[in-house]
Amino acid sequence: MSRQVFLDTETTGLSPENGDRVIEIGCVELVNRRYSGRNLHFYLNPERKSHEDAIKVHGLTDEFLADKPRFAAVVEELLEYVQGAEIIIHNATFDLGFLDEELKRLGRQPFTRHVAGVVDSLTMAREMFPGKSNSLDALCKRLEVDNSNRSLHGALLDAGLLAEVYIRMTRGQDSLVIDAADGGGAQNGEVALVEVDLASFSPPVIEPSALELEAHAAMLAELDKASGGKSRWKVLGD
Template structure:
């Protein structure tokens, strides 16, 4: 399917295990939460996809310390097969935005394979990795989501633990600022569907404008006198 480049889906996942060399999805781990928000024409529409998923294995304690999701909480949640089609319908044809996208996409492809579906995420949508983008913009620096929020003045005070939907909302703000300096994140009206509900607007801290104080007459006079002195002793760059 041809991607609609005006429609972006910003996505995050939480899993039963942490990232390891070779990818935890090769160690039998599962996605346990998916959060995704929709952007059309650089505006958040208010549509989102969100699901908690009952995994086929226990959650690692290390992972629980990051996202706070427990096996008991997921005991009555649907398995991935039950939400698969709704999820695919939401992302299909869009440009998919994720932070460290190979991690999320690898898990998605793993879940497709577990269903016996001959499908890969790249067949559904194009992929943009905001971590790779950030490394180009800020080479040699830390570029996790919290650090990017600090750099762009985005309020992430609600992010006490990782959560897929909240992280997708925050990443949407980061992406818009990374790609165009946009701070007006208003929603379009009339775009909701059955599996999408409106979200509260995010808060973006705007940087205060610097107050410009013009030089006084005495200061200007002293400045010109200093330039005269410099010119007497050689070339004065400020008067060239």
């Protein structure tokens, strides 16, 4: 069974080293590349004020967060949920920096010690689309993922968008055939993939006609002449 968790956080600012804290965690689970419906979401009281620029991004005010649980109250549920899963994060260094600081305050091991591994989808996107913008919004547009509801950043919403983006970025890695008849996954915008043993197929062999063989020989002769008699196929044929 392949279990993946797409994770995103919102924070009070940009620097965990200077005391900024996590205020929202959103996780979306896929099992064998299908949505399980078993997601995880927390709003958290950071015990400090958020920077004004951060509030403009996520819209989570200090007043809204005042009665929410602290990280210490949800840490066990979070770590149990991610245990043994492959975690996919967009710009993983940022989120891991904050999660590790939160865990450090509680005397816990770094986040990566609790999971099977972490994949940075931003690194993947930069390799696939070099020289282009690879923000989550840009990838949604490029890969035709509907993000029309994303007026503000939200951890659970962004984790769900990232799952859609990742599915489309990695489509075809596990299979060459798309199961278009599977209506269950398609309702969530997911294209289901099925494995096919290609060894079971016997492709037909079409023999060339006499005219095609003659035309091919003439073309090879022209190429050989143009190369000064240095054609590689002649050497290999000998």
